Amino acid sequence: MSAQFTIPKFKLPGFIASIGQKLPQWPHALALVAGLNAALKMKLLPESELDALADKLFRVRILDTGGEATYTYRNGLFRPVFRPEREPDLAFAANLSAYLQMLARQEDPDTLFFNRELEITGDTELGLIVKNMLDAIEWPQLSAKLPLLRH
Numbered sequence: 001m002s003a004q005f006t007i008p009k010f011k012l013p014g015f016i017a018s019i020g021q022k023l024p025q026w027p028h029a030l031a032l033v034a035g036l037n038a039a040l041k042m043k044l045l046p047e048s049e050l051d052a053l054a055d056k057l058f059r060v061r062i063l064d065t066g067g068e069a070t071y072t073y074r075n076g077l078f079r080p081v082f083r084p085e086r087e088p089d090l091a092f093a094a095n096l097s098a099y100l101q102m103l104a105r106q107e108d109p110d111t112l113f114f115n116r117e118l119e120i121t122g123d124t125e126l127g128l129i130v131k132n133m134l135d136a137i138e139w140p141q142l143s144a145k146l147p148l149l150r151h
Contacts, residue, residue: 007104009117010097012064020066028069029080032060036071036078039137046136050076052129057081059088064095090122090130102134109134 053073112118
């Protein structure tokens with residue numbers, strides 16, 4: 001039996017974000033879209049909700065790294081958007097530790113939001129759909145498909 005790793009709440013030093021903002025942002029979008037499309041292929045995302053995401057623009061900002069990724073869902077795939085021509089329909093902003101805590105299911109998005117550690121702006125109904133999709137992901141199923149996540 002392995003010990004449970006807890007992700008601490010942290011904030012990277014300010015100079016990291018100032019450097020990160022000056023770097024190209026396209027690798028972030030490509031990495032996020034690759035992960036989302038892998039989740040699609042593994043059937044981890046509830047297909048019944050995907051139509052609600054069609055042609056919507058999403059942005060994820062990692063405040064303390066200066067990283068940003070903008071993407072959309074079109075024709076059955078998540079796709080990066082390198083030069084968005086409008087504000088996103090739904091945007092998330094948080095420090096790296098908050099995203100890691102969500103991914104590890106250590107904190108839920110509601111708690112982070114109400115503690116002002118996760119900023120969500122845009123279409124409220126779309127935000128609830130995305131939150132419910134993330135909540136529906138069965139992590140034991142994911143760890144079975146990705147051997148590195150097994151304990």
